[in-house]
Amino acid sequence: MLPADWIEHRRPDDREPVGWIRPDGDDWVAVSLLGRALTGPVDWAVAEEALEETGLSWMADAWMLERDDDEPLRVRLVEVTPDRVVVQTDDFGAIDAPVERFELPWPAPDGLRPRRDGDPDGWVVLAG
Incomplete structure (x- = not known):
């Protein structure tokens, strides 16, 4: 089940969901659609960037x-x-x-x- 404090992140171009950003203390962690952490604790902009760089191509x-x-x-x-x-x-x-x-x-x-x-x-x- 998706934790309530995870925030969905969508690509800016087409608004397609690419993962979530979850809180980790004062920082944030980028989480893939598979539910796996893509980053350690980072600031919000770095988490967004990690999700956008990863995108959806890995699904193919x-x-x-x-x-x-x-x-x-x-x-x-x-x-x-x-x-x-x-x-x-x-x-x-x-x-x-x-x-x-x-x-x-x-x-x-x-x-x-x-x-x-x-x-x-x-x-x-x-x-x-």
């Missing part, structure tokens, strides 16, 4: 979903709200590819992370 990126019982999965974000985060296995743009969806809590768990060098890229079918 491939992510990795770490799983305790299996290999990490390459996923795409489908829905991000203060109620839940929904991801699905990457379909690589194919409209007929089978996908599996996962509903995660919000804020997003640490097991949902950006891709790193060395992560499976999804393009290697057979190696050997």
Whole structure:
């Protein structure tokens, strides 16, 4: 649930929400739509700048979903709200590819992370 003292921040150009700014003592912390801190305690202008620089482009990126019982999965974000985060296995743009969806809590768990060098890229079918 979204804390009552978090203040929604929207991009100035199109008023699209890009996150929140939450109080931290006399300072402020920029928080992404995934509910993750983007900054430590900073002044208001720095928090706004961090949210605007981060924007929404990261939502189109491939992510990795770490799983305790299996290999990490390459996923795409489908829905991000203060109620839940929904991801699905990457379909690589194919409209007929089978996908599996996962509903995660919000804020997003640490097991949902950006891709790193060395992560499976999804393009290697057979190696050997």
